[in-house]
Amino acid sequence: MVVRDIIGFCILIALVLVMPHAVGNDYYIGVLIFAAFNCLACIGLSLLMGYAGQISLGHGAFIAIGAYASGLLTTKLGWSPWTAMAAGAFAAMGIAFIVGIPTLRLKGHYLAMATLGFASIIHIVAVAATNLTGGPAGVLNIPRLSLFGYRLDSDIRFYYFAWAAVVIGLYLAFNLIHSRVGRGLRAIHGSEDAAGAAGINTAAYKVQVFVVSAAYASVSGSLYAYYVNYIDPGPFDVMHSVLLVTMVAVGGLHHIWGAVVGALLLSLLPEMLSFTAGYLQVIGIQYRPDYDILVYGGILLVIMLFLPEGLFAGMIAGGKSVWNLVKRVIRGKQVVRE
Amino acid sequence: MEAGLTTDMLQFLFMGIQRGAIYAMVAMGFNMIYNATGIINFAQGEFVVLGGLMMVSMTMALNLSLVFAFLLSVVFVTVVGILMERLTINPVRRPTVLRLIIITIAVSILLKGAAMCFWGKGSHYMRHFTDAPPLEIMGAYILPQTLWIIGMLALVVIGYVAFFNYTMTGKCMRACAINRDAARLAGINDRRMVMLSFALSAAIGAIAGIIITPIIQMDYARGALLGLKGFGAAVMGGLGNSMGAVVAGLLLGIIEAGSGGYISSHYMDAIALVIMLGVLFVRPGGLFGSSEMVRLKEF
Numbered sequence: 001m002v003v004r005d006i007i008g009f010c011i012l013i014a015l016v017l018v019m020p021h022a023v024g025n026d027y028y029i030g031v032l033i034f035a036a037f038n039c040l041a042c043i044g045l046s047l048l049m050g051y052a053g054q055i056s057l058g059h060g061a062f063i064a065i066g067a068y069a070s071g072l073l074t075t076k077l078g079w080s081p082w083t084a085m086a087a088g089a090f091a092a093m094g095i096a097f098i099v100g101i102p103t104l105r106l107k108g109h110y111l112a113m114a115t116l117g118f119a120s121i122i123h124i125v126a127v128a129a130t131n132l133t134g135g136p137a138g139v140l141n142i143p144r145l146s147l148f149g150y151r152l153d154s155d156i157r158f159y160y161f162a163w164a165a166v167v168i169g170l171y172l173a174f175n176l177i178h179s180r181v182g183r184g185l186r187a188i189h190g191s192e193d194a195a196g197a198a199g200i201n202t203a204a205y206k207v208q209v210f211v212v213s214a215a216y217a218s219v220s221g222s223l224y225a226y227y228v229n230y231i232d233p234g235p236f237d238v239m240h241s242v243l244l245v246t247m248v249a250v251g252g253l254h255h256i257w258g259a260v261v262g263a264l265l266l267s268l269l270p271e272m273l274s275f276t277a278g279y280l281q282v283i284g285i286q287y288r289p290d291y292d293i294l295v296y297g298g299i300l301l302v303i304m305l306f307l308p309e310g311l312f313a314g315m316i317a318g319g320k321s322v323w324n325l326v327k328r329v330i331r332g333k334q335v336v337r338e
Numbered sequence: 339m340e341a342g343l344t345t346d347m348l349q350f351l352f353m354g355i356q357r358g359a360i361y362a363m364v365a366m367g368f369n370m371i372y373n374a375t376g377i378i379n380f381a382q383g384e385f386v387v388l389g390g391l392m393m394v395s396m397t398m399a400l401n402l403s404l405v406f407a408f409l410l411s412v413v414f415v416t417v418v419g420i421l422m423e424r425l426t427i428n429p430v431r432r433p434t435v436l437r438l439i440i441i442t443i444a445v446s447i448l449l450k451g452a453a454m455c456f457w458g459k460g461s462h463y464m465r466h467f468t469d470a471p472p473l474e475i476m477g478a479y480i481l482p483q484t485l486w487i488i489g490m491l492a493l494v495v496i497g498y499v500a501f502f503n504y505t506m507t508g509k510c511m512r513a514c515a516i517n518r519d520a521a522r523l524a525g526i527n528d529r530r531m532v533m534l535s536f537a538l539s540a541a542i543g544a545i546a547g548i549i550i551t552p553i554i555q556m557d558y559a560r561g562a563l564l565g566l567k568g569f570g571a572a573v574m575g576g577l578g579n580s581m582g583a584v585v586a587g588l589l590l591g592i593i594e595a596g597s598g599g600y601i602s603s604h605y606m607d608a609i610a611l612v613i614m615l616g617v618l619f620v621r622p623g624g625l626f627g628s629s630e631m632v633r634l635k636e637f
Contacts, residue, residue: 102619108435109378128604297447
């Protein structure tokens, strides 16, 4: 790992430890837990989009597979939550493998539409297969997780657990990036033909990273099921897949930290907006939560038009220019002293 | 028994044509923008929704006459299409495919959000164009609105052929689609052609939305699925080939209605998408495309 990434990890872990004390309210802890689920899914998606350069508008489907596998195996067959989660991840990886082989032969727009179609099919099945999934009524009474004998039954316990999962997921992702596979993926992103000519099995690499990213999404879905204890098809619609891509794109496609930044920012956005709504009311603007989606689309559009590298790259560039300014100011003073 | 079977089949055929005509028009919209720019517009379904909802407001709330409301709605959505191109597509220089996809997704989120804020989350009822009772043909019923839809599709197709074959602007657009650099050398303003393609594509989407609304009761969230199935039709017909798209759209609608009747109505929506994936995997050039064309395109 690079020094910069180690610094990033330290900042992330410090934030995770400080945040509960800073917000101190169960509702906001819950919001942060949902942010962790999104983070985990986005890290996987970022491996696929940012490093392999392949778009997927279908990752909501893998989240659904993880959530439903966990929900159904624990409630109907009485499996332990951990085995159910593993089974869900393997199911998602298997499906990603089967779907990925023909899908990843497509490129660009075709790939986007094919994955969107796949997500839509999974959502329709989740609604229509009432015998299996409970249909729109969903699955009730999903058990909570236990870790080393501790039941994760309070929000704060689940909070630490969920973010620990994010940190571990992030660590594994960095390992992958700095491996032979990671270098191969970046070569594919640069030019698929050139990568192929250099002896990289491009088709196999793309499917592999698709499978890995599906596993991330599936685990995130399982954690969601264990936290909420109830699932229905609603949150796993096509729009959710689109939102995940949005998070990765807003944060920045070319770095995994971008996915973390984007997922955090956009997950917390509704809360920030309802917070500012109070101030807007003072100056006479009635803000309704319905407008959230407009702000969301607006942010995505503005970032794509003016900062296509994403917020994270923008933050780095901004930080560098501020640092340079500071250095210049300090040097300026030195000159004066001399 | 025999008669019952044909009646059923006829009924599904009518339903299929009614759905398929909409998919065909959405597919034509996709093709127009694709031909001019190589972009797949993920906001195509939103044009359909906006057209339908605008028509609802014009006829049901403002009580305007059908023709006037129709024209106003189409003009409104056309302006939205032009604004989309001017504000979000035109300013981007040397874009990557990924960036263009996300930009059109952002526009679709914005349009969908605006539709939700303005028209609410419920679905909207609209009068059928004519008040006549359904016609009976060999025991099957066909709604007068379905006849309107078929007529409108025919008009759009005739207008499309006439525009691209007999007007100067249409010929210029075709030239741009075939070779943009050569067209520019011949003095064609290619950027204006791109804007025009968004305008026409939005207009066709609006027409599709207007004529289907009395039957499906439009709501703000329908855009994604309509867009996806329309794209399925466009792919089946061979992307960029609008006459292929019309045939493929009708075919897709008929298969969908038939499978809804004979297999399961719950999985009806999924079947069209499975067909789309099948075509993408097996024949990405479309059912009517030649293999030579396939090699020229980037899949």
